[in-house]
Amino acid sequence: xxxxxxxxxxxxxxxxxxxxxxxxxxxxxxxxxxxxxxxxxxxxxxxxxxxxxxxxxxxxxxxxxxxxxxxxxxxxxxxxxxxxxxxxxxxxxxxxxxxxxxxxxxxxxxxxxxxxxxxxxxxxxxxxxxxxxxxxxxxxxxxxxxxxxxxxxxxxxxxxxxxxxxxxxxxxxxxxxxxxxxxxxxxxxxxxxxxxxxxxxxxxxxxxxxxxxxxxxxxxxxxxxxxxxxxxxxxxxxxxxxxxxxxxxxxxxxxxxxxxxxxxxxxxxxxxxxxxxxxxxxxxxxxxxxxxxxxxxxxxxxxxxxxxxxxxxxxxxxxxxxxxxxxxxxxxxxxxxxxxxxxxxxxxxxxxxxxxxxxxxxxx
Amino acid sequence: xxxxxxxxxxxxxxxxxxxxxxxxxxxxxxxxxxxxxxxxxxxxxxxxxxxxxxxxxxxxxxxxxxxxxxxxxxxxxxxxxxxxxxxxxxxxxxxxxxxxxxxxxxxxxxxxxxxxxxxxxxxxxxxxxxxxxxxxxxxxxxxxxxxxxxxxxxxxxxxxxxxxxxxxxxxxxxxxxxxxxxxxxxxxxxxxxxxxxxxxxxxxxxxxxxxxxxxxxxxxxxxxxxxxxxxxxxxxxxxxxxxxxxxxxxxxxxxxxxxxxxxxxxxxxxxxxxxxxxxxxxxxxxxxxxxxxxxxxxxxxxxxxxxxxxxxxxxxxxxxxxxxxxxxxxxxxxxxxxx
Numbered sequence: 001x002x003x004x005x006x007x008x009x010x011x012x013x014x015x016x017x018x019x020x021x022x023x024x025x026x027x028x029x030x031x032x033x034x035x036x037x038x039x040x041x042x043x044x045x046x047x048x049x050x051x052x053x054x055x056x057x058x059x060x061x062x063x064x065x066x067x068x069x070x071x072x073x074x075x076x077x078x079x080x081x082x083x084x085x086x087x088x089x090x091x092x093x094x095x096x097x098x099x100x101x102x103x104x105x106x107x108x109x110x111x112x113x114x115x116x117x118x119x120x121x122x123x124x125x126x127x128x129x130x131x132x133x134x135x136x137x138x139x140x141x142x143x144x145x146x147x148x149x150x151x152x153x154x155x156x157x158x159x160x161x162x163x164x165x166x167x168x169x170x171x172x173x174x175x176x177x178x179x180x181x182x183x184x185x186x187x188x189x190x191x192x193x194x195x196x197x198x199x200x201x202x203x204x205x206x207x208x209x210x211x212x213x214x215x216x217x218x219x220x221x222x223x224x225x226x227x228x229x230x231x232x233x234x235x236x237x238x239x240x241x242x243x244x245x246x247x248x249x250x251x252x253x254x255x256x257x258x259x260x261x262x263x264x265x266x267x268x269x270x271x272x273x274x275x276x277x278x279x280x281x282x283x284x285x286x287x288x289x290x291x292x293x294x295x296x297x298x299x300x301x302x303x304x305x306x307x308x309x310x311x312x313x314x315x316x317x318x319x320x321x322x323x324x325x326x327x328x329x330x331x332x333x334x335x336x337x338x339x340x341x342x343x344x345x346x347x348x349x350x351x352x353x354x355x356x357x358x359x360x361x362x363x364x
Numbered sequence: 365x366x367x368x369x370x371x372x373x374x375x376x377x378x379x380x381x382x383x384x385x386x387x388x389x390x391x392x393x394x395x396x397x398x399x400x401x402x403x404x405x406x407x408x409x410x411x412x413x414x415x416x417x418x419x420x421x422x423x424x425x426x427x428x429x430x431x432x433x434x435x436x437x438x439x440x441x442x443x444x445x446x447x448x449x450x451x452x453x454x455x456x457x458x459x460x461x462x463x464x465x466x467x468x469x470x471x472x473x474x475x476x477x478x479x480x481x482x483x484x485x486x487x488x489x490x491x492x493x494x495x496x497x498x499x500x501x502x503x504x505x506x507x508x509x510x511x512x513x514x515x516x517x518x519x520x521x522x523x524x525x526x527x528x529x530x531x532x533x534x535x536x537x538x539x540x541x542x543x544x545x546x547x548x549x550x551x552x553x554x555x556x557x558x559x560x561x562x563x564x565x566x567x568x569x570x571x572x573x574x575x576x577x578x579x580x581x582x583x584x585x586x587x588x589x590x591x592x593x594x595x596x597x598x599x600x601x602x603x604x605x606x607x608x609x610x611x612x613x614x615x616x617x618x619x620x621x622x623x624x625x626x627x628x629x630x631x632x633x634x635x636x637x638x639x640x641x642x643x644x645x646x647x648x649x650x651x652x653x654x655x656x657x658x659x660x661x662x663x664x665x666x667x668x669x670x671x672x673x674x675x676x677x678x679x680x681x682x683x684x685x686x687x688x689x690x691x692x693x694x695x696x697x698x699x700x701x702x703x
Contacts, residue, residue, distance in 0.1 A: 069573065081416055082416065084416070084417075084418075085414055085416060085417070085418050088418065089414075089418060090414065090418045090420075090444065090446075091418065092418075093417040093418055093419070150443060152401075152443060152445045153443065210450075213451065213454075214450070214451060214454045217454070217457075217458030217459075217460065218454070218457065218458060220458075225458065225459060225460060228460065305448075306448065306450060307450070307451055308445070308446060308447050308448050308450075308451040308455065310406060310446055314406065317406075317407065318406050318407035318413065318414055319414075320544065321407040321408075321409055321413060321543070321544075322407075322409065322413060322414075322415075323409035323410065323413070323567065323570070323571075323679070323680040323681070324680070326409060326567070326570075326571040326680075327544075327547060327571035327572070328571070330544050330548075
């Protein structure tokens with residue numbers, strides 16, 4: 001068994017010349033393969049030619065909507081002129097360095113935290129007491145001479161990132177607790193956890209967002225309003241936690257019961273067993289479905305537009321409808337949105353593959 | 365102690381507890397906040413749409429500015445909250461916004477059942493139909509078995525059904541979720557006709573490759589008086605919204621513009637003197653500064669200026685005044701006397 005694993009994990013040897021010839025014959029060895037390969041190459045060249053023509057050759061790089069109207073290619077002046085609005089929405093124009101700085105800080109901190117070598121309790125504490133408060137102060141203002149900016153003016157990319165990033169970061173521990181509660185021996189806790197998970201999973205995200213933004217305020221006493229952004233954020237956290245709980249539960253079931261018994265016989269109490277033995281093994285196993293869920297949620301945050309929050313996709317749509325560009329730059333706008341969502345989803349996917357590899361080599 | 369604990373919890377949750385706000389009138393709340401919170405649409409060119417700097421521009425946005433100017437003397441003390449069709453009335457009911465200025469049609473059932481009241485009609489619109497010229501049709505009654513593109517509005521589809529039932533005509537409704545798809549389907553010939561409010565048809569026509577290829581048919585098949593809305597049972601606030609709008613209309617009638625309002629302060633006309641607060645104390649009666657009228661006009665201009673700047677013939681929408689001309693110029697825009 002160990003031999004087979006070692007073989008499978010051995011770094012790939014450079015292929016000998018015969019094998020490299022084999023690669024050619026894999027594509028063109030049989031008539032069937034040749035047809036498929038040639039058709040694919042023709043299709044790729046055709047699409048690439050169309051794309052390059054539209055993106056560069058026939059594109060308009062300077063001018064107004066009128067110039068774009070007659071050209072058959074992409075309309076880049078639209079993107080240049082509207083990019084700031086698409087990124088930051090209604091955030092006051094003069095203050096837009098703040099969301100920009102907040103975004104860069106968030107990206108930097110995330111990239112740093114993605115490297116396993118830097119994982120420590122200090123990093124976690126830094127996130128809670130330094131990074132998140134600084135992000136909030138940058139966005140909201142009101143102290144250190146920063147003009148206060150109400151959350152209703154937040155929009156665009158920072159809003160999308162905040163909703164998904166803060167949402168998933170807070171949903172993860174909540175989901176783990178829910179998963180443990182569901183696996184608990186105490187019936188009351190188990191029933192509560194099952195009830196919560198099944199109810200949340202039984203309704204669509206839209207209905208929870210509607211409850212949070214449309215119904216909840218009507219139940220509140222007069223004069224008390226919870227910030228709309230906070231309501232949507234809480235809804236997303238609760239929704240995501242139920243799904244995370246089920247994924248974590250799958251991981252927990254994969255950990256042999258003997259592991260728990262071994263821990264207990266060493267005199268560890270429940271939380272120690274979970275934290276040091278069960279969860280590390282369980283979480284490691286669920287990285288691929290978990291990242292799949294995260295990517296899905298990152299894109300699902302676009303649903304907040306139906307409750308009147310202006311997320312990135314919404315600012316893009318609003319930009320497209322500017323009278324000066326209306327009907328001219330529809331594709332360009334959506335392309336910008338697609339590029340941004342694709343980039344970050346692809347990054348998350350790549351990081352997930354890296355993590356899987358990282359844990360496999362250290363624990364094999 | 366309990367009170368203290370509660371308020372700490374509230375703060376922690378991001379609650380904006382407004383103390384004993386239940387007793388406060390909307391005017392008091394707005395003044396205490398230091399700005400007006402106005403619900404508008406997110407992106408309707410001409411009515412409310414962000415410019416390159418993310419500033420809301422448009423007819424509806426200027427109505428908000430005029431109310432802010434009446435209250436604060438500064439038309440920029442507005443926070444615009446983009447609302448959509450689903451959330452607009454709830455946002456008003458829950459106190460999230462002070463005024464809803466979002467191309468909202470004043471109808472009986474909305475007025476009677478939603479806990480809100482409407483101000484004066486600021487824009488008389490109506491549903492119409494647009495067809496390509498090449499179709500050779502000059503009246504909606506000639507459209508037989510036509511495919512008609514529309515958005516999944518609440519009343520648009522109903523109005524068109526009612527219209528064709530009345531004339532015993534047949535049609536096929538083709539519904540699109542987004543305005544972009546809807547427009548593209550019409551241009552590409554998927555539908556023979558497209559239906560929407562006339563102001564909206566004008567903007568659809570304006571962005572066509574060749575606007576001259578399309579004509580808006582003469583029939584107006586529904587009445588769509590668009591008006592600002594506010595919570596009911598707050599007459600003082602309702603008065604402020606209504607008279608801010610009427611001030612715009614009265615100013616046009618009296619020839620007061622953004623440019624000449626300072627000269628008009630010295631006008632001999634007693635009506636103008638009252639409007640601008642040079643004589644008498646009308647503003648006080650509304651709980652406002654006595655120069656509220658001056659402030660409104662100084663901030664956004666008169667009704668005609670607001671119309672021309674945002675949707676008039678010099679803009680991409682290119683709307684004529686039509687029913688939105690002053691009453692003495694053949695339109696429906698009529699302000700009660702300010703005296």
